[in-house]
Structure formats: structure tokens, C-alpha cells
Amino acid sequence: MLNLNKKKLRGKNTFVFESDKLEHLIEGIYANASTDDKIFSQLANNQLKISEFPEKEDVVDDDDDEEEYIDENGDYDDDDDEDGEENYESYNEEEQDDNEYYYDADDEDQDGDNNNNKSKDEEEVIRELEEVNQQNDKIRKELEVLNRNKELLARDVQKARKEVDEQKQQLDSWADRVKKSNQDKESLRSDSERQKAINAEQNKQLEQLKKELNGVRNEKTAIDNEITNLQRRLQEEKNKKVTTEMKPIVDKLKLVEEENNKLTGDPNTLKKMDLEQLSTLGNTLTHTLHKVNELQSQQIQSKTCIICYERVRNVCFLPCTHCVTCYICSASINECPMCRVDISDQIKLLDHIMWFLVYKVSFIV
Incomplete structure (x- = not known):
């Protein structure tokens, strides 16, 4: 072969x-x-x-x-x-x-052997050429498959590159977010540190204010104690002053009480009085009785009509508000008997209101 x-x-x-x-x-x-x-x-x-x-x-x-x-x-x-x-x-x-x-x-036998070998070699070459062609076709098919796989791989590579680009963009976006988050974190950290410093300063001021407040409270307590002492001393002084001032009054009150006993006709008091004192007491009682009669007469006159002097005053004149006549007598007059002002209206009063108004008017008059 x-x-x-x-x-x-x-x-x-x-x-x-x-x-x-x-x-x-x-x-x-x-x-x-x-x-x-x-x-x-x-x-x-x-x-x-x-x-x-x-x-x-x-x-x-x-x-x-x-x-x-x-x-x-x-x-x-x-x-x-x-x-x-x-x-x-x-x-x-x-x-x-x-x-x-x-x-x-010139060997003829050798030529015959060569012819036989030539035929065998030709057949062997042709057979091997066919095998090579078959192998070549197989290799071409494998190459076609490889080319198709290459195209598919190229597509996969392109798709993978696209995905890588997208992931890269997403990664860049995430990186930006992380960067922004870090910036926000740093800003918050700065704000937190600044707030801590402010809180520390405020706590310091608060402690200082607490100390000052405690001092003010102590001062207030001392002042309150001093005020209490002053009030106590003032009350003592007032009591002393009142006692001093009240002594003459008490003495005078005792004298008045004795005079009252004399006026009321206390037997024990009258027995102690001599003739002159009894004469003076009699004159005093006569004068006092006269004044009482006069006051009683004035009160009766202040409650009765100044026109008839019989009936009770029960009419109020407007606008002067005088109440000096009875309802019957008021019907015959057009002006007030006290002030001579024209009467625009009259109001009949009840007894208790009337007496209240009479009492007030008496002060006005």
C-alpha cells in the first residue's frame, strides 16, 4: 500500500x-x-x-x-x-x-511487476483521494458550522457588549447616587456636628442660667425673710402705736360710759353723784329731749306731703326727680314745688321705693 x-x-x-x-x-x-x-x-x-x-x-x-x-x-x-x-x-x-x-x-519480469504495482498504486491513490475528499467535505461542513457558531458568538458578544454598556451606565448612575448620598451624608454629618456644638453651647448657657436662678431664688428667700421680719416688726410697732393712741380713747370711752350710766339713770351711778352733778345732768337731759322732739318732727315732715301735710309722699317728678308731694296733690300742679322746674312726667312710687327716694333726696336737699 x-x-x-x-x-x-x-x-x-x-x-x-x-x-x-x-x-x-x-x-x-x-x-x-x-x-x-x-x-x-x-x-x-x-x-x-x-x-x-x-x-x-x-x-x-x-x-x-x-x-x-x-x-x-x-x-x-x-x-x-x-x-x-x-x-x-x-x-x-x-x-x-x-x-x-x-x-x-532490460529485465522484462521487472516490467511486469511494475505494471501490476502501478495498477494497485493507482487504485490505492484514487481510494485515498476519495477519502481525502470526504474528509475535506466533512471539514467544510464543520467550517460552516463553525462559521455559524462564529456568527452566533458574534451576536452574543454584541448583545453582551450592549448589556455591559447598559450595566456600565447603570453602574455610573449608581456611582452618582452613591456620590450624592455620600455628599448628603457629609452634609448631614456637618449639620449634626454643628447642631451638637449649638446644643453644647445651649446646655452651657442653661447651666449658667440654672446657677443664676438658684442665686436669684436664694436672694428671694433672703428678701422674703427680711420682709417677714420687717412685717413682724411693723406689726409690733403698729400694736405699740395703737396701744399708745388707744389709751386716751379707752379713757375717754370709760368717761362716756360713765356719762351714759348717768343719763340712763343707773341707780348706783346716781347715788354717787352730788347735787350739782345731778342739776347739770337734769339740764343736759332737758336739752337732749328737746333735740329729739325736733328731729322727730323733721322726720315726720320729710315723709308727708308739703302741700297737704297729711298724706305720704308717693310721686316723683321728672326731670328733677323730686318727691315732695302725694299723688293727689301732684295732679293740681305743673311745676315742682322745690325747684320750680316744669314737670314733664310723674311716677307713682311704692312705699318702700318712696322711702328710699326720700332718704336719698334728703341728702340732696
Whole structure:
């Protein structure tokens, strides 16, 4: 079976035959088959291009671990193009020398074996090419799936970026809120500290006021005590003064009481009096009795009508308010007998009201 070594170069897939077995294959092919000149000329050049792949990779050869790069036309595409062409020409010369060696052989048995090997090798190459094509189709399908997955991943990445932007905006908003909250917190802290300072100052002033209030209370207590003492002393002084002033009055009261006893005719008092004192007392009693009679007569006259001197005064004149006549006598007069003012109206009074008015009028008169 023909042994192929697969090389995956940058952007290409290429299968390369091993050189030691390729010599026998080339001898039989050039001796017996002219239809496969193109294929086996490529084999003679030690390269067989299978297909192209869209993705580019760097793959190391399994034999010599050297990196090669081939473009879409099958040519070398890297910086070592000149070295590759020189190696290629020297390799062709060596192959031609080997072919001439095999073409000079006259062994017919060897030609028959080469023809049989050629048919087997062709079948094996075709079968392996079909397998490679199948693998290539499978790889293309996998690439299509990968491309679709890539598109989906791109969409997911775009969506994730959008979500990240939204979260970033939300985070910025939260950061602004936190910043504002910190500012408010600092402001509240400043206000709290300022309020604490104000409260401390007010507490200090309150303590000072309490001390002053206690001092004022003590002073008030002292003043109240002093006032109490002064009031007590004043009351004592008043009592002394009253006692001093009342002594003559008390003495005089005693004398009045004695005189009263004399006037009332107290037997014990009268017995103690001499003749002169009894004569003086008699004269005093006569004079007093005369005054009493006069006052009684005046009171009777103040209650009776000044016109008839018989009936009680029971009419009040307006506007002067004099009450000096009875109701019957008032009907015959048009002006007040006391002040000579024209009477506009008359009011008949009840007895108790009348006497009250008479009492008041008596003071006015």
C-alpha cells in the first residue's frame, strides 16, 4: 500500500509521498502509462495538491518539522521562496538520474511487476483521494458550522457588549447616587456636628442660667425673710402705736360710759353723784329731749306731703326727680314745688321705693 504523509500548510492541504518508495512507482508509471503523465509528474516533483481550505494555519511536517507556505496557485508564498526553488530543481535532477537508471534495465519480469504495482498504486491513490475528499467535505461542513457558531458568538458578544454598556451606565448612575448620598451624608454629618456644638453651647448657657436662678431664688428667700421680719416688726410697732393712741380713747370711752350710766339713770351711778352733778345732768337731759322732739318732727315732715301735710309722699317728678308731694296733690300742679322746674312726667312710687327716694333726696336737699 502506498504511504502518504499529509502536510497541512498555511491556507492549503497537501499530501506528499515518501521518496524511497516513490522511485519504484515512477519507474513503472513512465514505462507503461502515458495517460497519467500530469499526475505522476506532480508526484515526481514530490507534491500533490488536493484542495484549498478557507482558514489559515501553520502546520509542521511530520518528517522534518519545517514550516512551508503555499498560495492559491500552488507556489510558495513566504520569504524562503528562492531556497525552495533551488531545492526543487536539485530534487528533479536527482529524480531524473534515478529514472535513467531504471530505464536502462532490460529485465522484462521487472516490467511486469511494475505494471501490476502501478495498477494497485493507482487504485490505492484514487481510494485515498476519495477519502481525502470526504474528509475535506466533512471539514467544510464543520467550517460552516463553525462559521455559524462564529456568527452566533458574534451576536452574543454584541448583545453582551450592549448589556455591559447598559450595566456600565447603570453602574455610573449608581456611582452618582452613591456620590450624592455620600455628599448628603457629609452634609448631614456637618449639620449634626454643628447642631451638637449649638446644643453644647445651649446646655452651657442653661447651666449658667440654672446657677443664676438658684442665686436669684436664694436672694428671694433672703428678701422674703427680711420682709417677714420687717412685717413682724411693723406689726409690733403698729400694736405699740395703737396701744399708745388707744389709751386716751379707752379713757375717754370709760368717761362716756360713765356719762351714759348717768343719763340712763343707773341707780348706783346716781347715788354717787352730788347735787350739782345731778342739776347739770337734769339740764343736759332737758336739752337732749328737746333735740329729739325736733328731729322727730323733721322726720315726720320729710315723709308727708308739703302741700297737704297729711298724706305720704308717693310721686316723683321728672326731670328733677323730686318727691315732695302725694299723688293727689301732684295732679293740681305743673311745676315742682322745690325747684320750680316744669314737670314733664310723674311716677307713682311704692312705699318702700318712696322711702328710699326720700332718704336719698334728703341728702340732696
